Amino acid sequence: MSNTQRPLEVACPQCRKKVVWSEKNAYRPFCSERCRLLDLGAWADGSHRIAGEPAMDETEIDEMILRAERGLQEPE
Template structure:
């Protein structure tokens, strides 16, 4: 059975299988847009820790 998901960038339908090499994205362009958003820190994983660059990481 083949599943169909929505591309997280543009919302187009994507077949979840070998025929869609960029899944869950519909194409390389949408994949790169998402990567750029992570690189620009527009997207992030929420955390309860409030760490800054000045915090000591050696502990």
């Protein structure tokens, strides 16, 4: 491979602007601190999430523990 290769460019996950993937870009894969913070905020408020089972609330957890301590089966 030669040194004349173009640097890798990726799309900013937030604004889709082309960004050079380089150690010089402290915000990679984002184009800026603003886009990085917007993305972080989306994860914090739940706009971005990974699909999965819904979380149990404290009441459900307490009931599950009580059933386990009593040796009862989980309802199906």
